[in-house]
Amino acid sequence: MKLPRRRFLHLAAGAAALPAVSRFARAQGYPTRPVRIVVGFAAGGAADIYARLMGQSLSQRLGQPFVIENRPGAGSNVAAEAVVNSAPDGHTLLMVGPAQAINATLYDRLNFNFIRDIAPVAGVSISANVLEVNPSVPAKTVPEFIAYAKANPGKLNMASGGNGASQHLSGELFKMMTGVNMVHVAYRGEALALPDLLSGQVQVLFGNMLSSIEYIKTGKLRALAVTTAARSEALPDVPTVGDFVPGYEASVWNGVGAPKNTPAEIIDKLSGEINAALADPRMKARLADLGGTVLPGSPAEFGRFIADETEKWAKVIRAANIKAE
Secondary structure (H helix, E strand, O other): OOOOHHHHHHHHHHHHHHHHHHHHHHHHHOOOOOEEEEEOOOOOOHHHHHHHHHHHHHHHHHOOOEEEEEOOOHHHHHHHHHHHOOOOOOOEEEEEOHHHHHHHHHOOOOOOOHHHHEEEEEEEEEEEEEEEEOOOOOOOOHHHHHHHHHHOOOOOEEEEOOOOOHHHHHHHHHHHHHOOOOEEEEOOOHHHHHHHHHHOOOOEEEEEHHHHHHHHHOOOOEEEEEOOOOOOOOOOOOOEHHHOOOOOOOEEEEEEEEEOOOOHHHHHHHHHHHHHHHOOHHHHHHHHHOOEEEOOOOHHHHHHHHHHHHHHHHHHHHHHOOOOO
16 A cells, blocks of 8 residues: 555654654653762762762752762772673663773773763863872972982982872872882872871872862971962962973863663763753862862763873873882
8 A cells, every 4th residue: 555645754754753752751850769979989088978979969950869889999890890790781880080090091801981981961060189288298389309319319309109099090190201210109098098198107298179268277297389280279379390390280070971872862861861950059068178179071971081091091001100009
């Protein structure tokens, strides 16, 4: 039986519209149950705090619980692999940060390729590490510190939260760009490094803003500079490393990723809700209290940011010959 041409075109148009309607309905219905945000570090750290802030906001905005699941291990690779292997339906997400950009080069054998296997959703926050010293170090500025380190090669101990951690690589980038010689002392987490820095057993740390700011404000540690390109609102009187070492920049950032093949309409909905939450003055103020600023943008923009960070730290890891522990 032949259909009239007008009837045929009408049916064809309706059939073509079905996938779009289906995608719209899927996005409208999401989420249908509680969503997990997997964090690759223990509770209480910066990534965990930012995940909980965002999870609370998304729960309110989307009407389903966003539950934080802490899965520390192997420098956050345990958490990343768990999300890579999860169903791509938007109900399991990963709190992404510098560790993922670093680990892509630091580890020779991973069971996943982060850039290939995790779809970027949205950035959340960006903050600085702080070049901080025990007050026994006589330097009060970055130029004085460089001069002191060069006059005492190998005598300054530079702590970090672990081999390949963001504090370590911030320090290695500084060493490469200034030619100073400091001895790296790796701890199993920054929380273990700080007591030794406060007591003077180690002298230098490129510390996380969130962990260090109270010690800086009370004078127990001396902040020489922040590692970001711009000054931090939390420490407005502290200059940047780049003010004295042109081109230096190292940021601590966090965002959200999902398993590859997660439907684009779900990623777009999540991205829109995260960006709306970041535009809320209360969220901006809370992040500022923690030493951070918002990192808004589209999934594509966040993906380019991750790729740039991965390439940047790959160069530092190879030049400094850093190996995973």
